[in-house]
Every structure is written in C-alpha cells, then in structure tokens.
Amino acid sequence: MKKKATIVIILILLVIIVLISFINFSQKKTSLKIIENTTEEKSFSSNIIKNVSYVSEDAKGNKYTINAYQGEIDLANSDLIYLTDVIALIDLIDSENIEITSDYGKYNITNYDTIFSKNVIINYQYNKITGEYLDFSFDRESMIVSKEVVYTNLENILKADVIEVNIETKDTKIFMHESEKQVNIKSKE
Numbered sequence: 001m002k003k004k005a006t007i008v009i010i011l012i013l014l015v016i017i018v019l020i021s022f023i024n025f026s027q028k029k030t031s032l033k034i035i036e037n038t039t040e041e042k043s044f045s046s047n048i049i050k051n052v053s054y055v056s057e058d059a060k061g062n063k064y065t066i067n068a069y070q071g072e073i074d075l076a077n078s079d080l081i082y083l084t085d086v087i088a089l090i091d092l093i094d095s096e097n098i099e100i101t102s103d104y105g106k107y108n109i110t111n112y113d114t115i116f117s118k119n120v121i122i123n124y125q126y127n128k129i130t131g132e133y134l135d136f137s138f139d140r141e142s143m144i145v146s147k148e149v150v151y152t153n154l155e156n157i158l159k160a161d162v163i164e165v166n167i168e169t170k171d172t173k174i175f176m177h178e179s180e181k182q183v184n185i186k187s188k189e
Contacts, residue, residue, distance in 0.1 A: 047073040052083060056112045056138065063091040064112055064138055068105065079110045086116060088136075090167060098124040098143075098167060100134065112138040120145065124170070128152045129163055141168050159184040 052071035056064045068083035083105035090098040103118035116134040122143065132147035143165045151158040151174065160183045164173040174183050 047075070049073070049081075052081065054107065054109065054112075058138060061093045062138075063089075065089045065091070066105070066107055066114060071107075079108055081107050081109060083107055088114065088116070092167065095168070095170065096125045098122065100136070100143075102134065122165075126154050129165075131163075142166055155188055157186045157188060 049071045050069070052066075052068045054066050058064075066083070066086065066088040068087070069085035070083070072082045074080040074082065084103070086100075086102045086105040088100040088105075090100070092098070100116060100120070100122050102116035102120040105117070106115040108114070114134075114136045116136065118132060120129075120131045120134045122129040122134065122145065129145050129149065129151050131145040131149040133145070135144040135146075136142075145163045145165075146161060149160050149163050151160065151163055151172075158174060160174045161177045161181075162173075162175055165171070176183060
C-alpha cells in the first residue's frame with residue numbers, strides 16, 4: 001500500500017514538473033532591467049511573437065487585416081500588442097481598399113483600434129497621406145493622421161497638422177492646430 005502511494009506521488013510530481021517545463025518553454029519570456037536616474041531598477045517582462053497577423057470583419061462585411069514582422073504582448077493588458085514593421089489592409093465592400101504601413105503599431109485585439117507610428121504611409125485610390133502618427137478606429141470608421149502630415153493626390157500636395165478621413169465615405173477634414181496658421185496647398189502643375 002505504501003509503495004503504491006509513493007509511486008502515485010512520484011507520478012504526480014513528474015506530471016507537474018513536465019507541465020511547468022512545457023509552460024515555460026512555450027512562452028518565451030524576456031526580462032529587461034532599466035536603471036533610471038534614481039538608481040532604482042524596474043523589471044519588465046514580455047512575450048514576443050514573430051510574423052503576427054490578425055484579420056477582423058465588421059457587420060457590413062468590411063475586412064481589416066494587420067500584419068507585422070514582430071509583436072509583443074503587453075503583460076499588463078493582454079488585449080494590446082505592440083507591433084514592428086506593420087502593414088495593414090482595409091478591404092471595404094463598397095469602396096477602394098486602403099493600405100497602411102508604419103514602423104510601429106499598437107493594436108487592440110478586442111476592438112481592433114490601432115495606433116500606427118513612425119513613417120506612416122496611407123494609400124487609397126489616387127491619394128497618399130504620410131505622417132508620423134495615425135489613430136485608426138474600425139468602430140469610429142475614421143483615421144486621424146497627425147505630425148508632419150503630407151497629403152498628395154493627382155493635382156495637389158497639402159501640408160497640415162491633422163487630416164481626418166472617414167473610411168466609409170472618404171470625407172476628409174484637413175486642418176491646423178493653431179488658427180493663425182494655414183494649410184499649405186501646392187499644385188503639382
């Protein structure tokens with residue numbers, strides 16, 4: 001009887017060790033230590049995923065696909081993933097597709113909202129918008145581009161502080177933060 005109990009305990013311990021090893025192996029964790037001016041150390045942990053791809057669709061049938069070279073899940077909020085080398089495609093049912101590229105992104109896997117940053121490029125129809133920051137919301141049906149914004153179409157080049165585009169209607173608002181400044185418009189001719 002004692003021998004059977006010992007064998008059962010050993011088997012249970014062996015299963016626990018195998019499970020712990022499997023969990024640690026399947027979740028690659030890295031730890032960074034940042035030393036601030038206060039000489040206080042803070043540790044950060046993260047999960048890194050290569051070749052990330054997410055596809056979502058709204059009730060109207062519009063699709064949103066986002067791909068990245070690398071993703072890092074925020075351990076404090078697992079709904080957020082930080083992306084590197086981002087390419088996104090908005091495939092609209094009744095309109096032209098919109099393509100977005102950027103160096104970085106922050107994607108919310110619950111509501112699909114995405115912040116694109118650094119070298120943002122948006123292409124749709126014959127329009128191209130570049131900037132340093134893009135706030136995209138599928139629910140809001142809008143893209144808000146800011147910081148060093150340049151809007152180019154077949155006829156004009158515009159420079160502004162902010163461009164807001166409705167992704168369904170393509171209605172576009174272009175404006176400056178300061179009322180005394182004006183949007184710079186230059187004809188391509």
